Amino acid sequence: MDPDIARVLVESAVKIALFFFILLTVVAYMTLVERRVSAWIQDRQGPNRVGPLGLLQPLADGIKFLFKEEVTPPHVYRPVYLLAPMLIFVPALVTFSVIPIGPALELFGQRVRLQIADVDNGVLVILAFASMGVYGIALAGWSSSNKYSLMGALRSSAQLISYELAMGLSIVGVLMAAGSLRLNDIVQHQIEHGWNLIWQLPGFLIFLTAAFAETNRLPFDLPEAETELVAGYHTEYSGMRFSMFYMAEYANMVTASALAVTLYCGGYHVPGLHLLRLPEPAAALVQVLAFGLKVGFFLFLYVWVRWTLPRFRYDQLMNLGWKVLLPVAVLHILWVSFLVLMNWT
């Protein structure tokens, strides 16, 4: 075999394994974070019995889900019913592969990017895979043959389509400024010209709102709206399949947070780091940690908002998407065009 191909294969395999491990760990621990933070907000303790500070709780939960009986109701359409949790879980994981979590650095005599795939059209890949998620929800709701599930599926289809538009348009500004769809270029552009957050605040807010809707989190958790639709599209699921929906939700949250950081908050960029003149591996480590901290902030924001706000009504959510976010996003594009034209960014 050509040594170059072998090298790429090995490098990719190691990176995929590493990213997969990190992502799943973060997802598992997000369930703990969510419960501990919500407990903190709600003036109670939260799970603190399994391991020190309850740190082994996700492990216990995982074991529980694995050993739980999976009840498949007789009235479901089995092939689709079984496929749906995978359809939602896999895209949630794949999206993360194009996000750079740190700068390229010299390792074992090789130039290694801290990113699984440095594709030229990274933003498009993310949008494409994010859209795939809705199939999982729609099919789960439909194949369950349950009215509440079906309504949840219908709600989520409408919701995701409306908010994807706003999200796509809000990203256009970033693309225009950077002149590239490649996420590394976007980060590089921010390192050179300052974070997009500063010049594109409206776009950032639209992106953030749409990201909440895309991940079905409160105040936009209508597809599962527990108090209305019992559990929405996953009412009929149990055991590991049920937990796959939840893992997908958290994986989507991590990806959306990472994307918000990459597009608007300079990615792994730490302002003023180069003044310290650290050796390259140390600088890279600091930047990876900074990236993690920024993502952590957004994840906290998700949890914080969820336990503070009530839920929107279905039509109010659509109104917000189509009548507020979309026009503002279009105006935002005009504003960024102006900036680009004046060469201000």
Next chain:
Amino acid sequence: MEGPYIAPDPPRFVVDRLNGRFPGSVLDVAEFRGEITVVVAKDALLDVTLFLRDDPETAFDMLTVVTGTHYLDRDYDYEVLYHLYSLPKNHRLRLKVRLREGDTVSSVTPVWPGANWPEREARASSGPSMRPVPAEGEDYLHGETMVVNMGPSHPSTHGVLRLVLTLDGEVVKAVQPHVGYLHRGMEKIAEGMTYNQFVPYTDRLDYLAPLSNNVGFILAVEKLLGITVPARAQVIRVMGCEIARISAHLLWLGTGALDLGAATVFFHTFRERETLYNIIEALTGTRMTTSYTRVGGLARDLPPGWTEQVRAFLGTFPAALDELDALLTRNTIWMKRTQGIGRISARDAIALGLTGPNLRGTGVAYDVRRTEPYSGYETYEFDVPVGATGDAYDRYLVRLEEMRQSVKILDQALRRLPDGPISVDDPKITLPKKERVLTSMEELIEQFMIVTEGIKGPVGEVYHAIEAPKGELGFYIKSEGDKSPYRLQIRSPSFINLQAIETMAVGGLLSDLIAVVASLDPVMGEVDR
């Protein structure tokens, strides 16, 4: 509604007006404990009720409840009782028709739409036959609709309420409520018990405010017996009622917010309720099934340190309430979810018999604590908050303010709490002291008589209402002079209030229905009895 309190006078003039207008229709008139009962011919019922409602002098705009009573030894088999109340005149009247087996009587739903459920209940529980007036057929179902069964085990139906919804997409086209999943036959059970034995059953009515139910029932019995309890017992009862009100409203706030997705409010209200439950536990020995009142007084006096416990709660609670207020009241999403949702006009609300915060949300300042004060409520200073538009948001604001007013009342009660006995000094009503029983013949006999024979009421019938957290909680007691009631009817506010669900929810979205049910605040223990 400040100013002098009007003790409701029995409207004796109504009888003359009826005699003048419908000669021969009034078959019998009775007056007992300031209540007037008029027996009318069954064929004249619809005309009489219509007249009583529309005549400006009588103005009985609200039907409180309908009772059906079955007799075995009379020349009629059934009595159907209509308890009427006039909001503008603040007087009550009981209308009766007597039926033989097989007779039917016209339904009064054309006069008061709120007669619908009470009549059906009377028919189902006791047997008299009300001829239903055929509903006007309304075909509002177009296109493809889906029937969704919501409850009796849905997360947002607050117990075992079942709603069969006809949905067009997300729009609610029709609501068919089904109640009765929690029916325990309490009213029938009461017919075989002494009055004191029934107190624990009242705990299980509105199980979020058992202290208040205890007081409501026992006041009706005391009205029947014609006794008044000592001042200390009255103040303690008022405190019990207001603690129950705060606790019930907190639960409503928590679950209502949870229904609309604001989960954190729920935990904060439960933190406050925990303190209240500790207070209730210290007072009664239990947290929920309090059974605290007895005919002629209370089960036991205040435990040491209890007033300090309450005072400490009153010190911290307003701040906690302000916090919840800040979380929701000006929250855009909360306002969008509740303003203009589940609207009902004052007129419709009265016609349906709505009471409590649900009626006050429409702007009608009807509060039994004000209109027919009991346990000394006329001497407390408090406001009766009212809404303006009658939507879910107004009901929310009204209940929030009521909690603040309850704090005010509790504060006044603590200040004035007098020393003295907690029960009337009557050996036929109150158990003697145990040490006396063991040493004295007379007390031994008295205890033996009360325990074995119970407390005998005089022949007569009374209706007494209190302002429970959910609205007007009334007890109708028909006594034949025995130790137990011949017939007991519970006018539970939740049951009557729930009738409004159709008016409020049809035409809205499914999400609005959730807000409507939450804002109506039904408790199924009280709806089904």
